[in-house]
Amino acid sequence: DGGITQSPKYLFRKEGQNVTLSCEQNLNHDAMYWYRQDPGQGLRLIYYSQIVNDFQKGDIAEGYSVSREKKESFPLTVTSAQKNPTAFYLCASSIRGYSYEQYFGPGTRLTVT
């Protein structure tokens, strides 16, 4: 089955700790994305990668970092510099860039206390 996997579904961390969210796709898509969703709100772009070893900041990149060493994988690290990290994080991919439909993973709900 082709798709996007994110793990874990729920993640709990103490304030001040860095945490890495996993995102893997087997759709052979070039582009991958990370979004943040807060309750009752839309999606805000954190980072975007169109090809391996290249990525661009989105609207809310501060306090986050990413890597794209393999086409299939696009992990997101939430650092201690992120002021309000508690949120629902969604990873997505598309065959190429933004003009193509995005396919989303199931999301990771991160709670930082």
Added chain:
Amino acid sequence: AQKVTQAQTEISVVEKEDVTLDCVYETRDTTYYLFWYKQPPSGELVFLIRRNSFDEQNEISGRYSWNFQKSTSSFNFTITASQVVDSAVYFCALSPLNAGKSTFGDGTTLTVKP
């Protein structure tokens, strides 16, 4: 700058009613793409439709239909004979053809009551 407005924050209907979700957009690009996504309670967004700015033909897929009107910058989504399983948050999104990024609306929460 791009903007997508989904003015209806929440809609509640009774099963079998028809319901229309509104989407109004702003862009300076002449070539762009419009999308609708569904987010059920499980949280994973599901792609529903992609439409380019040169194709104003309405689309029907089962109980779903979309009305794209470039003159009013709208891309509305209608569900005919709604069902409880249609309960979800629906997002409209806009993407330019070249460069830029996708812009999502804030979503419309649809509740279909039995």
